[in-house]
Amino acid sequence: MRLFSGGPRIGLAPRLALQILLVVLTIVAVERASRMLVPIPDVIFMDREWLASTVADARSRLVDALPVAHAAEVGDLPASDLLTYGLTDRPPAEPEHEPAKIAGFKRTLAAALPPGTPIRVAARGLHGDVGRSFHTIAVVVTGIPARMVDVLQNDDEGTVIVSTGLEIAVGLGDGAWLTVGTRDDRSILMPLLRNLIPPVFGIAIILLISYRGSRVLLRPLQQLAVAAERLGRERSIVPIPEMTIPEYKAIADSFAEMQRRLKRFVDERTQMLAAISHDLNTPLTRLRLLAEELDDPRQRAQVQADIDEMKLMIRSSLAFARDDGQEAHVVVDLASLLISLCDTTSDAGQPAEYRGPDHATLPCRPVAIRRAFANLVDNGCKYGDRVVVELRDAPEAVEVAISDRGPGIPEAEVERAFAPFQRLESSRNPATGGTGLGLTIARDIVHGHGGDLTLANGAPSGLVVTVRLPKPSAAPGA
Known part of the structure; x- marks a missing residue:
């Protein structure tokens, strides 16, 4: 079967034609052999x-x-x-x-x-x-x-x-x-064998050749599908195995070039955002020094509070722009991570309860995924008096629901809640409203893992944040 699995770079159409020709020749050979091996009727x-x-x-x-x-x-x-x-x-x-x-x-x-x-x-x-x-x-x-x-x-x-x-x-x-x-x-055994051998062996050989040929032809598509899935979960360039079929090689080359362009596009804008956020620290430092010279204590306190809020926004922007794609994927016990996060939150005086299995493993970027869930739990603690983190380990994905007892979010405001620097809390107090990047960073990290993050109002009140992280597909040919 090397004709289909390797060798020279034969196009897809010639491969299919050769496979059909091989099937036809095999059927003819089985027919001729059966007539030679099994005697004809008397x-x-x-x-x-x-x-x-x-x-x-x-x-x-x-x-x-x-x-x-x-x-x-x-x-x-x-x-x-x-x-x-x-x-x-x-x-x-x-x-x-x-x-x-x-x-x-x-x-x-x-x-x-x-x-x-x-x-x-x-x-x-x-x-x-x-x-x-x-x-x-x-x-x-x-x-x-x-x-x-x-x-x-x-x-x-x-x-x-x-x-x-x-x-x-x-x-x-x-x-x-x-x-x-x-x-x-005469016994009918020999005529029966003579009539059954060609179709039975012919069908078996057709199935064998078709299965082998189909696997070889479909394996590159499966490899491309796995690469596309990893591209949705990882920000690094996903390597694609070398392909011998010219049509598939052209698709793989185009896919690789698309990956390079996307990464260059994201890297340039991430570096620009990081540079702007970093450069703002110098003028803010000068502003803080000038604020110290104000005679009015109330004005001095107001200016310093504004400067602190701006620095908090800059730190959040730097976290948002950090290239988490460089962090390697490792197998993480997500259940243990959530249990630890809930214990830390409860120790800080904010009730957080975990519900679910004791263990649930998933390949992910551990630092990034912990930051995402920490932001979500922190949001729940700010707007609700109690947070419940529930994990469901399904065969295809891991789902985490984080619910609180807060006022919830109006349906018309759900999508706006994910926009950067958008704070649905009306006051400008950083202690209660934050910078408006918590949900944005969380969803960006979840999307970077190929998952999804949705918001829904609970019953009778509160907000339920659902995170769905898909499990990676098995590699083709495994």
Whole structure:
């Protein structure tokens, strides 16, 4: 299967064409091999004149022994390795359209019988594929040929009868009929194998080749899907394995170039925000020194409070601009992290309760994810008198719901709550309203892990923040 898994850089269309060609050639090879390994059905050659005279002789013997009582008289007929004899009162039905070959043979038979003798001839599988027959093949010809192929090639007059079951019935004159048929003592095992081997082996090989080829063709797409998922969770460039199919390689190259452009775009703006926030510290320091020289204590306190608020906003901006994408992903026990966070919050005098399993692991950036949940718990403590952190470990994702007993958020204000520097709390007190970056930073970190953060009002009051962090998919081919 190296044709599909490696080797030269063959395009997708040629690979599919070669796979189809390989399947067709395999089916033909299995068909030919089955015909060589499994013997064909037995063939009985009978001369037309000999068969007609044999039937006439058998009828004559029975008629001479009239009245015919039972089938015992059939046993007095000469034994034959080719034919079987029987008596019946129900001869084969007359066909609506009798083939010319059968009509010609009936004329030969009538010439050997007394005039007016009723004759019926039934030939099974006359026009079918006799090579797949479960029964002995009867061939009625004029003269015994040396080879079977000569029967078909030299049948210029269309008199050769090739049948999988020949039955002749002639009337005996007292309502009884003599039946003469070809002997068929062969087991059907070999014909059954001959008929079943090609389709069974053909289907098995088709499934095997199709499965192998499909895996090779789909593996690059699965690798691209995993890379796209990691790109949604990580800010670093995700490496893509080398691809040998030109069409897939073009997609992979375009995807890699897109990653580089996105990272450059984000890095430039992050560095710019960090530089602006850092440079603002110098003028703020000068302002604080000038504020110390104010004579009015109230004005001095107001100016210093404004400067402190601006510094808090700058520190929050630096945290927001920090390149968390450089932090490596490690497997973290998220349940233990949340339990520790709730204990720390409770020790600080703000009630926080954890509900959920004792352990729930997830690959993530531990410092960033702790900052996100700390911001959410801190927001809940500011606006509600009690915070409940509930974790649900599902097969596809980990969900964390953080609820409080505060006033909630109006539906129209939900999206605005995520905007940077937006404080829904009307006062400008940093102790209660913060800087307006807590939810923004939290959602940015959650989105960086490929997750989602939603807000909903609780019942009867309060706010429920739901964080959904998906678990990474299994690598293709694993």
